[in-house]
Amino acid sequence: MFFLIGHRGVGKSSLVSKIPGGVDLDQRISEKHDINSFFENGNEQGFRDLEKSTLKSILNKKKTQVVALGAGFELDKFNFPEDSVFIWIQRRSDLNGRVFFDRPKVNKNLSPLDDYFDRFETRQKIYSKHAGLNLELLEGAENDSALKLLEKWFIGETCFSAKAYYTIKSIEDLKFYSGNIELRTDFLTEVDVLSVLNKSDKNNYILAVRTKVSKDFFEKVAKCKNLKIDCPIDNKKLLEELIEKTEFKNKVLLSSHEKISLSDLEFAASKNLHLKWAPQILSLKELRESYNLCADRDFSFLPRSEEPDGRWKWMRESLFYKNKINFYRTGLTEYMDQISVHDLDVIKDRPQNHKGAVLGEDIFLSRSPGFHRSFFKERFSSFYSGIPLKRNEFNNENFDFIRSFGYSFFSVTAPFKDQLAFLGCEKSLNTISTGIDGLYKFTDTDRLALEFLTEQILKYKKPLIWGSGSMGKALKELIGDKAKLISARQYESSVLEGFDALVWCAGPNAFTPKLAKAPYCIFDLEYKEQSRAKQVAIEWGTSYISGEDFFVSQAKAQQSFWLETGEEK
Numbered sequence: 001m002f003f004l005i006g007h008r009g010v011g012k013s014s015l016v017s018k019i020p021g022g023v024d025l026d027q028r029i030s031e032k033h034d035i036n037s038f039f040e041n042g043n044e045q046g047f048r049d050l051e052k053s054t055l056k057s058i059l060n061k062k063k064t065q066v067v068a069l070g071a072g073f074e075l076d077k078f079n080f081p082e083d084s085v086f087i088w089i090q091r092r093s094d095l096n097g098r099v100f101f102d103r104p105k106v107n108k109n110l111s112p113l114d115d116y117f118d119r120f121e122t123r124q125k126i127y128s129k130h131a132g133l134n135l136e137l138l139e140g141a142e143n144d145s146a147l148k149l150l151e152k153w154f155i156g157e158t159c160f161s162a163k164a165y166y167t168i169k170s171i172e173d174l175k176f177y178s179g180n181i182e183l184r185t186d187f188l189t190e191v192d193v194l195s196v197l198n199k200s201d202k203n204n205y206i207l208a209v210r211t212k213v214s215k216d217f218f219e220k221v222a223k224c225k226n227l228k229i230d231c232p233i234d235n236k237k238l239l240e241e242l243i244e245k246t247e248f249k250n251k252v253l254l255s256s257h258e259k260i261s262l263s264d265l266e267f268a269a270s271k272n273l274h275l276k277w278a279p280q281i282l283s284l285k286e287l288r289e290s291y292n293l294c295a296d297r298d299f300s301f302l303p304r305s306e307e308p309d310g311r312w313k314w315m316r317e318s319l320f321y322k323n324k325i326n327f328y329r330t331g332l333t334e335y336m337d338q339i340s341v342h343d344l345d346v347i348k349d350r351p352q353n354h355k356g357a358v359l360g361e362d363i364f365l366s367r368s369p370g371f372h373r374s375f376f377k378e379r380f381s382s383f384y385s386g387i388p389l390k391r392n393e394f395n396n397e398n399f400d401f402i403r404s405f406g407y408s409f410f411s412v413t414a415p416f417k418d419q420l421a422f423l424g425c426e427k428s429l430n431t432i433s434t435g436i437d438g439l440y441k442f443t444d445t446d447r448l449a450l451e452f453l454t455e456q457i458l459k460y461k462k463p464l465i466w467g468s469g470s471m472g473k474a475l476k477e478l479i480g481d482k483a484k485l486i487s488a489r490q491y492e493s494s495v496l497e498g499f500d501a502l503v504w505c506a507g508p509n510a511f512t513p514k515l516a517k518a519p520y521c522i523f524d525l526e527y528k529e530q531s532r533a534k535q536v537a538i539e540w541g542t543s544y545i546s547g548e549d550f551f552v553s554q555a556k557a558q559q560s561f562w563l564e565t566g567e568e569k
Contacts, residue, residue, distance in 0.1 A: 134331020
C-alpha cells in the first residue's frame with residue numbers, strides 16, 4: 001500500500017489522478033463535504049477526524065493501492081497497514097512557500113504566506129519521519145519521468161540504473177533501487193553489507209569504507225564479483241593491504257572529500273588507481289582550478305556545494321560522460337549536487353553538444369530547465385540545465401569555461417541581461433546562441449512576450465505599471481500614454497486613484513501601492529507560487545493573472561530562436 005505525502009500544492013493530486021485506481025483523499029472527501037467550511041468555522045480537528053474516517057473506509061474496501069493524503073493528515077494518529085510505504089513528493093518551491101486562491105487557510109488570522117509557513121517545519125519533520133521514499137518533481141515540467149518511476153514502484157519494480165550509483169541507507173531500499181548501488185559503512189552495518197553482497201543478484205556495488213571495520217570483513221566481501229571498494233586516500237595503511245591481495249585486483253579505487261595535491265594525484269597514478277574526488281568548492285574560480293588540476297587524469301570529479309542547494313549539479317551533469325563513477329538522487333533531502341533521477345533520461349554516457357542553460361544569481365526555482373528538457377532532448381539530443389552564477393562570476397573567462405562543456409544556448413536572468421557587453425552585446429537582452437558558425441547571436445524574447453501581454457492590458461481603461469525596471473519601461477513603451485509607470489522604490493505612500501488594472505513589475509519585497517479602489521485585475525510578470533503580486537490579489541479579492549503565460553510565450557520564442565541559429569540533430 002502506497003501513500004503520497006507532502007506539502008500543500010506540491011502536486012500529489014495531479015500525480016494520483018494519472019494513476020489507475022489511485023485515490024485523492026481530499027477529492028473523495030469533497031464529494032460529500034465542503035472542506036472550506038471546516039476551517040472557516042474553526043473546526044480543523046473535525047476535518048482531521050473526517051480525513052481519518054474516510055481513509056479507513058477506503059482501506060476497508062481493499063481495492064485501492066495508492067492514496068494521496070492531505071498535507072496536514074495526522075500520520076502519527078492513524079493505524080496504517082503494516083506494508084505501507086510513504087512517498088514524500090517534493091518540489092524546490094516547498095521551501096519558498098505557496099499561496100492559494102482555492103484552498104482554505106488553516107489559520108485565518110495569518111496572511112496567506114504566513115499560513116503556509118506556520119506549520120511548515122512541523123510537517124517537514126513528520127514527512128521525514130515517515131517517508132520511505134523521496135521523489136522530486138521538476139518545476140515547470142510535465143514530470144512524466146516521475147510518474148513512470150511511481151508506476152514502477154507500485155507494481156514491485158525497482159528504479160534501475162546502470163549509469164549512476166544510488167546510495168542506499170538501509171537494506172529495505174533494495175526493494176526500490178537496483179543496478180549500480182553504493183554501500184556505505186557509516187550507513188550500514190557489516191552484517192547488512194554482507195547480507196546484501198551474498199545475494200546472487202545482478203547489481204553492481206561500490207563499498208565505501210567510511211568507518212573502521214573488522215579484520216575479517218574484507219575476506220568475506222572479496223567473494224563478491226560485482227564489487228568495487230572505495231578507500232579514502234588518507235587511509236594509506238588499508239589501501240596498501242587491499243592492493244597487495246590478488247582477490248582485490250582491479251577492485252580498489254581511491255576517494256577524497258578534501259583538497260588534494262599533485263603528490264596525491266601522482267600517488268593514485270603510481271598505483272594505477274581511479275580517483276573519485278568530491279571536494280567542497282566555494283566559487284566558480286575554484287571549480288575551474290580544481291577541474292584543471294586533474295582534467296587529464298584517471299578521475300571522477302564530483303564537486304560539492306558549500307550550501308545544500310546543489311550549485312554544482314550542472315558540473316556533474318556536464319561530466320557525466322567522462323566520470324567513471326556518478327551518483328543520482330530521487331528527492332530533495334539527499335545530496336543536492338547529485339544529478340536527479342530525471343536527468344538519467346536525458347544525459348548520455350557520451351559527449352553531448354548543443355546543450356542549453358539558464359544563467360542567473362538565483363535560478364533554483366526557474367522553470368526553464370523543466371520546460372526546455374523535452375525540446376533539447378528531441379531537437380538536439382542534449383539537455384538544458386541551470387547554472388547559478390554570482391555577479392562577479394559573470395565574465396568572459398567563466399563563460400568560456402562553461403561553453404567548453406558543450407553549452408551553446410543560454411537564457412539569462414536579471415541583472416545579467418544588462419551585462420552582456422563582454423560578449424559584444426550592447427543591449428539588454430535575455431537569450432544567447434553561439435550558432436552554427438560559433439558567433440554569438442542575441443535576442444530579447446521578453447519583448448515578444450510583453451507584446452502578447454500588452455494586448456490583454458489594453459482592454460483596461462487605465463492600467464498602473466508598478467515597477468520601473470527594464471520590464472516596466474518596456475511595457476510603458478508598448479502601451480503608451482494610456483498607462484502610468486510608477487517606481488516602487490520611489491513611491492511615497494500617496495493614494496493612487498482611477499486605476500482599473502495593476503501590472504506588477506516590481507520585486508518580491510516591493511511596497512504595495514495604495515489604491516483608492518482595488519483594480520479589477522492584477523497582471524503578474526512572475527510565475528512563482530509565493531509571488532508578492534499573488535498575495536496582494538488574494539488580500540484585495542481581485543482577479544489575478546499569473547506570469548505563467550508570459551513565461552511560456554517567451555520560452556517558446558527562445559526555442560524558435562535556438563532552432564533558427566543552432567544545428568538540429
